[in-house]
Amino acid sequence: MQGFLEPESxxxxxxxxxxxAGSYNNLEVMLRYGYKGRIYVVHPQAxxxxxxxxxxxxxxxxxxxxLAVISIGRDRxxxxxxECVQKGVQNVLIISQGFADADKEGExxxxxxxxxxxxxxxxxxxxxxxxxxxxxxxxxxAFVDIPRDPSPPPLTLVVQSGIFLAGFxxxxxxxxxxxxxxxxxxxxxxxxxxxxxxxxxxEIIVLHMEGLSRGRDFLQTASRIIQKxxxxxxxxxxxxxxxxxxxxxxxxxxGEDGVFQQAFDKAGVxxxxxxxxxxxxxxxxxxxxxxxxxxxxVITVAGATGxxxxxxxxxYGLELAPFPQRIEDELKNHRMPWFRLHNPVxxxxxxxxxxxxxxxxxxxxxxxxxxxxxxxxLGIIPVFGSSMHSDLDMVSCVQDIEVYNHx
Amino acid sequence: MQGFLEPESxxxxxxxxxxxAGSYNNLEVMLRYGYKGRIYVVHPQAxxxxxxxxxxxxxxxxxxxxLAVISIGRDRxxxxxxECVQKGVQNVLIISQGFADADKEGExxxxxxxxxxxxxxxxxxxxxxxxxxxxxxxxxxAFVDIPRDPSPPPLTLVVQSGIFLAGFxxxxxxxxxxxxxxxxxxxxxxxxxxxxxxxxxxEIIVLHMEGLSRGRDFLQTASRIIQKxxxxxxxxxxxxxxxxxxxxxxxxxxGEDGVFQQAFDKAGVxxxxxxxxxxxxxxxxxxxxxxxxxxxxVITVAGATGxxxxxxxxxYGLELAPFPQRIEDELKNHRMPWFRLHNPVxxxxxxxxxxxxxxxxxxxxxxxxxxxxxxxxLGIIPVFGSSMHSDLDMVSCVQDIEVYNHx
Numbered sequence: 001m002q003g004f005l006e007p008e009s010x011x012x013x014x015x016x017x018x019x020x021a022g023s024y025n026n027l028e029v030m031l032r033y034g035y036k037g038r039i040y041v042v043h044p045q046a047x048x049x050x051x052x053x054x055x056x057x058x059x060x061x062x063x064x065x066x067l068a069v070i071s072i073g074r075d076r077x078x079x080x081x082x083e084c085v086q087k088g089v090q091n092v093l094i095i096s097q098g099f100a101d102a103d104k105e106g107e108x109x110x111x112x113x114x115x116x117x118x119x120x121x122x123x124x125x126x127x128x129x130x131x132x133x134x135x136x137x138x139x140x141x142a143f144v145d146i147p148r149d150p151s152p153p154p155l156t157l158v159v160q161s162g163i164f165l166a167g168f169x170x171x172x173x174x175x176x177x178x179x180x181x182x183x184x185x186x187x188x189x190x191x192x193x194x195x196x197x198x199x200x201x202x203e204i205i206v207l208h209m210e211g212l213s214r215g216r217d218f219l220q221t222a223s224r225i226i227q228k229x230x231x232x233x234x235x236x237x238x239x240x241x242x243x244x245x246x247x248x249x250x251x252x253x254x255g256e257d258g259v260f261q262q263a264f265d266k267a268g269v270x271x272x273x274x275x276x277x278x279x280x281x282x283x284x285x286x287x288x289x290x291x292x293x294x295x296x297x298v299i300t301v302a303g304a305t306g307x308x309x310x311x312x313x314x315x316y317g318l319e320l321a322p323f324p325q326r327i328e329d330e331l332k333n334h335r336m337p338w339f340r341l342h343n344p345v346x347x348x349x350x351x352x353x354x355x356x357x358x359x360x361x362x363x364x365x366x367x368x369x370x371x372x373x374x375x376x377x378l379g380i381i382p383v384f385g386s387s388m389h390s391d392l393d394m395v396s397c398v399q400d401i402e403v404y405n406h407x
Numbered sequence: 408m409q410g411f412l413e414p415e416s417x418x419x420x421x422x423x424x425x426x427x428a429g430s431y432n433n434l435e436v437m438l439r440y441g442y443k444g445r446i447y448v449v450h451p452q453a454x455x456x457x458x459x460x461x462x463x464x465x466x467x468x469x470x471x472x473x474l475a476v477i478s479i480g481r482d483r484x485x486x487x488x489x490e491c492v493q494k495g496v497q498n499v500l501i502i503s504q505g506f507a508d509a510d511k512e513g514e515x516x517x518x519x520x521x522x523x524x525x526x527x528x529x530x531x532x533x534x535x536x537x538x539x540x541x542x543x544x545x546x547x548x549a550f551v552d553i554p555r556d557p558s559p560p561p562l563t564l565v566v567q568s569g570i571f572l573a574g575f576x577x578x579x580x581x582x583x584x585x586x587x588x589x590x591x592x593x594x595x596x597x598x599x600x601x602x603x604x605x606x607x608x609x610e611i612i613v614l615h616m617e618g619l620s621r622g623r624d625f626l627q628t629a630s631r632i633i634q635k636x637x638x639x640x641x642x643x644x645x646x647x648x649x650x651x652x653x654x655x656x657x658x659x660x661x662g663e664d665g666v667f668q669q670a671f672d673k674a675g676v677x678x679x680x681x682x683x684x685x686x687x688x689x690x691x692x693x694x695x696x697x698x699x700x701x702x703x704x705v706i707t708v709a710g711a712t713g714x715x716x717x718x719x720x721x722x723y724g725l726e727l728a729p730f731p732q733r734i735e736d737e738l739k740n741h742r743m744p745w746f747r748l749h750n751p752v753x754x755x756x757x758x759x760x761x762x763x764x765x766x767x768x769x770x771x772x773x774x775x776x777x778x779x780x781x782x783x784x785l786g787i788i789p790v791f792g793s794s795m796h797s798d799l800d801m802v803s804c805v806q807d808i809e810v811y812n813h814x
Contacts, residue, residue, distance in 0.1 A: 022762050074745070097756060101710075102745045161711030210714060236714045239721030248749050249710030275715065276683065303508075303656030304568030307617060307643045308682065314646030338481070338509045342655050349504060355429050 001187070001195035003091035004125055005134045005177060007066035009038035011058055011089070013080055014072035014096075017046050024143040026071060026095075027052065033148055034138035040065060057083055064088045069131065069141050074098035077127065078112055085120045092117075093141055094126035100183045100251025101128050110185045110251070117186045128250060129182030130162025136176055136201050142166060152176035153286050154203035158192050160184070160210045160250045170279050174286065176201055183251045190217045197225050204285045206278070207233040207269075211252025215263060222267040230285055231269045234278045235260050293375040295321035297368040298344035299361060300380040301351060306344030309378060320344070321374045327367045331360065408594070408602035410498035411532055412541045412584060414473035416445035418465055418496070420487055421479035421503075424453050431550040433478060433502075434459065440555055441545035447472055465490050474498045476538065476548050481505035484534065485519055492527045499524075500548055501533035507590045507658025508535050514658070517592045524593045535657060536589030537569025543583055543608050549573060559583035560693050561610035565599050567591075567617045567657045577686050581693065583608055590658045597624045604632050611692045613685070614640040614676075618659025622670060629674040637692055638676045641685045642667050700782040702728040704775040705751035706768060707787040708758060713751030716785060727751070728781045734774045738767065 015027045027041060027050050040061040043054040055061050058068060058080070068084045070077055070092065077096050084092050099110035110127065117124045125131065131141030135152035144166045157164050157171060157178040164171055165178045177199075179192055189212060196202045205225070212218055222231055235257070237246035243254035264271045272278045296318050300306045313320055323343040333339055333350045345364055351357035361379065368374050422434045434448060434457050447468040450461040462468050465475060465487070475491045477484055477499065484503050491499050506517035517534065524531045532538065538548030542559035551573045564571050564578060564585040571578055572585045584606075586599055596619060603609045612632070619625055629638055642664070644653035650661035671678045679685045703725050707713045720727055730750040740746055740757045752771055758764035768786065775781050 024759060073742075098743060098745050102747065106745060159711075161709055163709035163711050167709060208711065210711070236711065236718055238718045241720055241727050242714050242717035245710070245714040245717040245749070245751055248747070249714055249753070274719070302568055302570035302574060303652070304566075304570050304615065304617070304643065307649050307652040307656055310649035310652040311643055311645045312681070313648055320648050335480075336505060338505050338513060340509065340655070342652070344652055346656070352431060 001179075001192060003066045004093060004123075004132050004179070004187075006137045006139065007037055007091070009040070009063060009065040009067075010035075011040040011042055011061055011065040011068045011084075013042040013058060013068060013070045013084075015041050015043060015049050017043075017049055019050060025050070026069065026141060026143040029142055029145055030140060032145060033133075033140040033142075035140070036138060038063075038065070058087050058089070059083055061087070067091045067093060069093045069095065071095040071143070074102075074106065074109060074127075078109060078116075081113060081124075082116065085116060085122050090122060092122060092124050093129065093131045094124060094182075094185075095129060095131060095141070095143070096126075097128045099127045099185070101249060102251075107251070110183060114185045123191075124186035125179070126182040127185060129180040130165050131180055133165050133175070133178040140165075146172055149173060149175070152201070154201055155206060155282065155286055156196055156199070156202040156204070157206050157208070158189060158196075159208035160252070161208065164208055168275065168279070170283065171206075174282075184211075184213065188213060190214050190221050193218070193221045193225055193231075197221075197228070203229055204282070205229055205231045206282055207231060208278075209233055209235045210237050210246040210250045211254050212260070215259075219263050219267050222269050226268040231267075232278065232281050232285070233264060233269050233271050234273075234275070235264070235271060288376075291375045295319045295373055295375045296378055297321045297323075297371070297374045297376075298378045298380065299364050299368070300344050300346055301348045301357060301361075302380070303344075303346045303348070305380045306346055309344055309380060321368075321371065324368070324371050324373075327364065330367055331364060408586075408599060410473045411500060411530075411539050411586070411594075413544045413546065414444055414498070416447070416470060416472040416474075417442075418447040418449055418462075418468050418472040418475040418491075420449040420465060420475060420477045420491075422448050422450060422456050424450075424456055426457060432457070433476065433548060433550040436549055436552055437547060439552060440540075440547040440549075442547070443545060445470075445472070465494050465496070468494070471495045474500060476500045476502065478502040478550070481509075481513065481516060481534075485516060488520060488531075489523065492523060492529050497529060499529060499531050500536065500538050501531060501589075501592075502536060502538060502548070502550070503533075504535045506534045506592065508656060509658075517590060517658070521592045530598075531593035532586070533589040534592060536587040537572050538587055540572050540582070540585040547572075553579055556580060556582070559608070561608055562613060562689065562693055563603055563606070563609040563611070564613050564615070565596060565603075566613075566615035567659070568615065571615055575682065575686070577690065578613075581689075591618075591620065595620060597621050597628050600625070600628045600632055600638075604628075604635070610636055611689070612636055612638045613689055614638060615685075616640055616642045617644050617653040617657045618661050619667070622666075626670050626674050629676050633675040638674075639685065639688050639692070640671060640676050640678050641680075641682070642671070642678060695783075698782040701726045702780055702782045703785050704728045704730075704778070704781045704783075705785045705787065706771050706775070707751050707753055708755045708764060708768075709787070710751075710753045710755070712787045713753055716751055716787060728775075728778065731775070731778050731780075734771065737774055738771060 016025050019025050019028050041049050041052040041054045044056050046054050068089045074096050099106040133140040135149045153174050153176050157175050159180050162180050237243045237254040238257045246252045246254050272281050298309045320343045328341050333353050335353050347360045351360045365377050423432050426432050426435050448456050448459040448461045451463050453461050475496045481503050506513040540547040542556045560581050560583050564582050566587050569587050644650045644661040645664045653659045653661050679688050705716045727750045735748050740760050742760050746756050754767045758767045772784050
């Protein structure tokens with residue numbers, strides 16, 4: 001995998017002669033992303049692309065590059081791949097579509113690719129992939145611009161669609177590495193997990209999975225890795241309609257969803273059901289310490305959201321921690337002697353009188369986090385549009401749930 | 408209800424002498440929101456507040472105002488309310504907390520308020536409420552600033568917390584009217600629904616409900632109204648923890664959630680499970696025509712999101728419409744003869760070649776919406792960070808699902 005994520009040299013086969021908006025020129029994108037390695041552009045007709053002299057074939061490239069990236073019409077992929085093999089290239093990334101994702105002929109071509117790779121011990125990523133991205137190293141094979149995170153987080157995405165690299169704002173801005181497996185004709189989830197197990201830049205693994213061919217190996221590998229690194233999975237193609245769609249997207253045979261569920265449960269992989277949950281869970285693992293138990297204390301400025309979070313605790317297997325009486329004295333509002341605090345802790349009446357919501361919030365959080373029976377604090381802070389609430393906005397300006405005790 | 412939403416004159420009892428940020432001065436907020444009616448400020452000590460001369464008691468106000476708004480310590484509410492009754496005020500809004508939301512004494516005080524209201528045919532909204540908001544008329548009793556929608560939508564919120572008026576961005580910017588029932592000591596969901604049935608400015612009714620006292624009447628009223636206007640409900644306090652929290656928030660007796668579910672189903676009320684669903688459903692009813700059937704066509708620029716939306720169709724009882732073959736010819740990509748379209752319709756390969764995603768998207772949508780077997784179109788458009796995709800961003804810059812055929 002190293003060659004796919006940190007190549008010292010790369011051959012680009014099939015770069016477009018156009019550049020700028022709408023050209024999907026992966027050479028241009030690669031340079032803009034900050035790749036500092038040696039690039040060889042292979043093109044049979046053009047003599048120069050984006051200031052790079054070209055080579056008519058991989059054969060004429062003056063070294064054996066760590067990686068070849070193929071992005072040409074499907075019918076020409078097989079011979080070009082064979083040239084790469086003859087050249088001695090070990091890692092080949094095939095962006096081209098039209099294989100198991102398309103028709104019988106595509107399926108045949110893909111099988112042929114797999115066979116040649118296996119016979120020659122050459123690894124293929126793809127086909128039908130946007131490739132890889134490594135914000136630590138400054139390398140991206142994507143054909144669309146992706147902003148490079150200046151301080152990459154230890155989160156690695158392993159997906160079956162380039163949309164995760166380019167189209168979901170959170171991931172686009174907060175991923176260290178990404179690997180789009182595409183149709184998985186050779187490298188698959190098991191291979192990549194085995195690599196990530198020892199990767200020091202990967203502490204959280206996020207999977208987007210449409211299909212899986214080596215179920216038993218996946219189970220074994222994932223069970224081992226989650227002892228060290230959490231694995232989140234968004235398994236799509238759950239429904240029969242979804243399964244059909246997955247077949248024509250990544251050529252994946254989906255199988256029974258119940259089987260996947262059992263495997264995930266057994267392996268200790270955390271399954272999320274949709275993008276909203278995936279983003280929330282990824283954000284949580286990136287930013288917060290794991291909870292030591294299920295007991296939560298909720299601080300809110302509105303009783304109604306306290307009730308909603310109590311419901312959510314029920315939905316997600318969390319418990320409301322018992323409310324510590326000493327906090328009641330600490331947070332007392334002497335103008336409302338009848339006012340009782342509970343968990344969820346509604347700080348509105350206190351904050352309104354004290355004049356500083358952020359101080360009341362921080363005080364409550366400080367007190368609660370010291371309790372043995374409190375495993376985490378949930379703060380619910382609404383977005384107030386008005387300048388009258390600048391103090392509340394100081395705490396945080398998100399209509400979201402944040403745990404006070406950051407990593 | 409009219410007096411609570413469109414009063415020609417209002418008495419404010421208990422306005423603070425402070426003003427500006429952190430003062431929660433409801434007079435100041437009311438003026439800023441654009442109220443043009445007559446305001447009488449009642450204060451026993453101050454002679455002037457915000458440029459308004461004050462009256463020592465409601466008794467001295469020179470007319471019988473359409474509405475009195477009480478915002479004083481709970482122990483003084485009862486006598487002040489009685490003065491309002493003696494004055495002949497028909498509508499009294501009690502912002503003060505500390506009633507059934509608090510303790511035994513609060514419960515007793517609230518019962519007394521109810522009794523006096525009933526005996527004198529005076530209506531109370533509250534206590535423990537932020538009151539009402541009417542963007543059409545320019546009236547708000549809230550003690551925090553809420554931006555006034557310049558072209559109010561026909562959506563009315565009936566809630567048990569002021570947080571809906573002030574703290575949820577979507578509603579704050581997109582509500583025509585809002586009524587916070589608070590503890591429901593007199594006016595309740597049934598009263599308000601009966602009023603909204605004939606209100607020409609209300610076409611969509613959104614309920615946030617913690618408890619309900621007149622279940623049978625609610626069922627009857629709601630069943631009748633949903634023939635004309637959709638009713639959405641977020642019923643909170645679903646769990647036992649949530650039920651406890653609801654009791655100390657709005658003093659609501661929650662009861663069995665299954666009973667509510669049956670009632671909602673029977674009445675045809677649309678129940679949502681959380682704020683995310685509530686916002687999505689409200690947005691949908693505000694912006695889109697109701698679907699005539701469950702069949703949907705999905706247009707996406709990524710196969711992976713097509714698979715996810717197929718799963719979501721399964722989750723929400725929608726069906727993928729059969730893909731019309733004539734569209735295939737219409738959208739053909741001659742450089743990828745092997746490429747087959749399905750529903751979900753992945754326009755990526757076509758858009759990439761044609762150079763204009765927005766044209767391909769619009770063409771696909773135009774073709775699909777003409778199909779008898781297509782009841783709605785779902786467009787999934789990712790957020791691309793890059794200027795290389797300005798054409799895609801033209802279609803829409805939301806990571807969201809939008810139906811093409813707007814109202």
